[in-house]
Amino acid sequence: xxxxxxxxxxxxxxxxxxxxxxxxxxxxxxxxxxxxxxxxxxxxxxxxxxxxxxxxxxxxxxxxxxxxxxxxxxxxxxxxxxxxxxxxxxxxxxxxxxxxxxxxxxxxxxxxxxxxxxxxxxxxxxxxxxxxxxxxxxxxxxxxxxxxxxxxxxxxxxxxxxxxxxxxxxxxxxxxxxxxxxxxxxxxxxxxxxxxxxxxxxxxxxxxxxxxxxxxxxxxxxxxxxxxxxxxxxx
Numbered sequence: 001x002x003x004x005x006x007x008x009x010x011x012x013x014x015x016x017x018x019x020x021x022x023x024x025x026x027x028x029x030x031x032x033x034x035x036x037x038x039x040x041x042x043x044x045x046x047x048x049x050x051x052x053x054x055x056x057x058x059x060x061x062x063x064x065x066x067x068x069x070x071x072x073x074x075x076x077x078x079x080x081x082x083x084x085x086x087x088x089x090x091x092x093x094x095x096x097x098x099x100x101x102x103x104x105x106x107x108x109x110x111x112x113x114x115x116x117x118x119x120x121x122x123x124x125x126x127x128x129x130x131x132x133x134x135x136x137x138x139x140x141x142x143x144x145x146x147x148x149x150x151x152x153x154x155x156x157x158x159x160x161x162x163x164x165x166x167x168x169x170x171x172x173x174x175x176x177x178x179x180x181x182x183x184x185x186x187x188x189x190x191x192x193x194x195x196x197x198x199x200x201x202x203x204x205x206x207x208x209x210x211x212x213x214x215x216x217x218x219x220x221x222x223x224x225x226x227x228x229x230x231x232x233x234x235x
Contacts, residue, residue, distance in 0.1 A: 048098045052076045059123035063088040078220040140219025147175035148225040162215040163202045174227045183222040
């Protein structure tokens with residue numbers, strides 16, 4: 001007796017489909033989170049902001065860490081960018097915009113860039129430095145160079161005037177305070193704008209004029225105090 005193979009196969013497939021359909025109907029359906037709950041979970045994930053500090057390490061880094069330097073602490077600047085070192089013994093860095101993003105989002109982008117140009121496999125360790133949260137909230141810093149050298153810390157909620165910072169650091173006798181140059185980052189263009197300010201007029205106001213308004217410093221300012229061209233008359 002000949003067997004109709006095609007009919008047999010069709011019957012078997014139909015029976016299998018019925019069994020799968022019955023099992024799918026009996027199986028419990030996993031609960032679906034409402035949109036409000038999903039949104040709350042997303043919003044609860046901390047986002048990186050200026051002044052935060054990140055702990056960073058690449059496990060495959062060929063340069064062995066020195067004692068106490070297994071991870072790097074990187075500070076998020078006013079423009080929200082961080083330059084990640086490719087290796088402890090390598091000069092190249094990878095700039096990434098981090099503010100407004102989660103640590104995991106930044107880690108994934110950094111790993112992809114490291115593996116694209118530097119590593120076959122990069123295990124990136126990246127996290128917010130909660131241990132130094134107080135330090136990260138200091139408000140920023142301003143660097144001085146030239147005839148006034150040093151770093152001035154800016155405290156949150158307080159203003160720091162240029163003349164106060166110069167007195168605090170101590171200018172040299174050759175400091176030209178009439179033409180102090182402040183190099184300030186512009187958030188929209190990410191370029192530095194140079195502002196020239198007369199600090200001498202604030203410290204030594206003329207008798208026939210009201211005191212000049214002092215200059216207020218901001219995070220990431222760079223202040224250059226040049227030397228006087230000549231000092232024959234001591235002014």
